[in-house]
Amino acid sequence: MRMKQLLATIIIGTTAAFASTATLAADITGAGSTFAYPIYAKWAEMYKKTSGNGLNYQSIGSGAGIKQIKAKTVDFGASDMPLPVEELNEAGLMQFPTIMGGVVAIVNLDGVAPGQLKLTGPVVADIYLGKITKWNDQAIAALNPGVKLPAEDITVVHRADGSGTSFLFTNFLSQTNPDFKAKIGAGTAVKWAVGVGGKGNDGVAANVQRIKGSIGYVEWAYAKKNKLAHTQLKNRDGNFLQPDDDNFKAAAANADWIKAPGFGVVLTDQPGKNAWPITGVTYAIVHKSQADGAKGKEVLKFFDYAFKSGTAAANELDYVPMPESVTKLVEAAWKNNLKDGSGKAIW
Numbered sequence: 001m002r003m004k005q006l007l008a009t010i011i012i013g014t015t016a017a018f019a020s021t022a023t024l025a026a027d028i029t030g031a032g033s034t035f036a037y038p039i040y041a042k043w044a045e046m047y048k049k050t051s052g053n054g055l056n057y058q059s060i061g062s063g064a065g066i067k068q069i070k071a072k073t074v075d076f077g078a079s080d081m082p083l084p085v086e087e088l089n090e091a092g093l094m095q096f097p098t099i100m101g102g103v104v105a106i107v108n109l110d111g112v113a114p115g116q117l118k119l120t121g122p123v124v125a126d127i128y129l130g131k132i133t134k135w136n137d138q139a140i141a142a143l144n145p146g147v148k149l150p151a152e153d154i155t156v157v158h159r160a161d162g163s164g165t166s167f168l169f170t171n172f173l174s175q176t177n178p179d180f181k182a183k184i185g186a187g188t189a190v191k192w193a194v195g196v197g198g199k200g201n202d203g204v205a206a207n208v209q210r211i212k213g214s215i216g217y218v219e220w221a222y223a224k225k226n227k228l229a230h231t232q233l234k235n236r237d238g239n240f241l242q243p244d245d246d247n248f249k250a251a252a253a254n255a256d257w258i259k260a261p262g263f264g265v266v267l268t269d270q271p272g273k274n275a276w277p278i279t280g281v282t283y284a285i286v287h288k289s290q291a292d293g294a295k296g297k298e299v300l301k302f303f304d305y306a307f308k309s310g311t312a313a314a315n316e317l318d319y320v321p322m323p324e325s326v327t328k329l330v331e332a333a334w335k336n337n338l339k340d341g342s343g344k345a346i347w
Helices: 037-051 062-070 085-091 121-128 164-176 178-183 200-210 220-225 245-252 293-309 311-316 324-337
Strands: 010-012 028-032 055-059 076-079 093-107 155-159 196-198 214-219 232-234 278-287
Touching: 028 062, 028 293, 037 055, 037 220, 037 293, 037 311, 055 062, 062 076, 062 164, 062 278, 085 093, 093 164, 093 200, 093 220, 093 245, 093 293, 093 324, 121 155, 121 164, 121 178, 121 232, 155 164, 155 200, 164 178, 164 214, 164 278, 196 200, 200 214, 200 220, 214 220, 245 278, 278 293, 293 324
Parallel strands: 028 055, 028 076, 155 196, 155 214
Antiparallel strands: 010 055, 076 278, 093 214, 093 278
């Protein structure tokens, strides 16, 4: 599926035809994470064929998705940064994990093959701090003996919108580079030291494709679909890795979902020889009290279908499906926390 231009509302599936009673299928709306868009689109296509109900999902970034669910303009928000329990409680919200995946660094360098260039967290952080400005800088050359690096300027590309992908990326860089942590920090929206912005994963991807000598960061499915040149990254155990779902799973192996308040797990810079260093979780965010109980239940039916029938599709796109042990915890939390306007459980 080709990526659509960001900020355009992405209608997944076709509008259900009017039945003889002139009622429409119970389409649901969501907004937020561009990280999750490829798999949400695939799941929605599958669910539409099974149920007749569609998903209208706006791939506008985690920050905007959080704002929309708080404003009650969508049925669910989607964020790659878990909200603190205090913020969830204040807004009357519940979040739950839906899928896991990886963020990768991408480059546009003549003569450098996809997956050939090796980078580390500290070096990438120095690039984004504006300390390393040339591709043949000694810090990069030392990691890549035998690779012919051009003596050209580095153009940094980052997200221009509030982004869970940015949260994962900056969280990793903050853990590996104290100067980056002090000057930039981790968050969905940060004050970047240098570079040009792109809206959404597809906006960053488009800029990197267009600008020679550029570097950016996107969700792995975007890099694969658009045939972008990714880099290897050095993980916490000192191993240079290629991104793939096995390495994302290795990073997720340490997640303690039972003890995590609000299911809030961050999977960056995890230990393990095969753990991809920028692995993350996408969360769906819903209101605990559903004004429209039927619509709220339809959201849960969609994700229940995705959990039970969407594994193959997730694997095909190199996401990591939530383990059954976790989806059981999630559905138990639905039963305990989500009510309709009369206080009746919707699941």
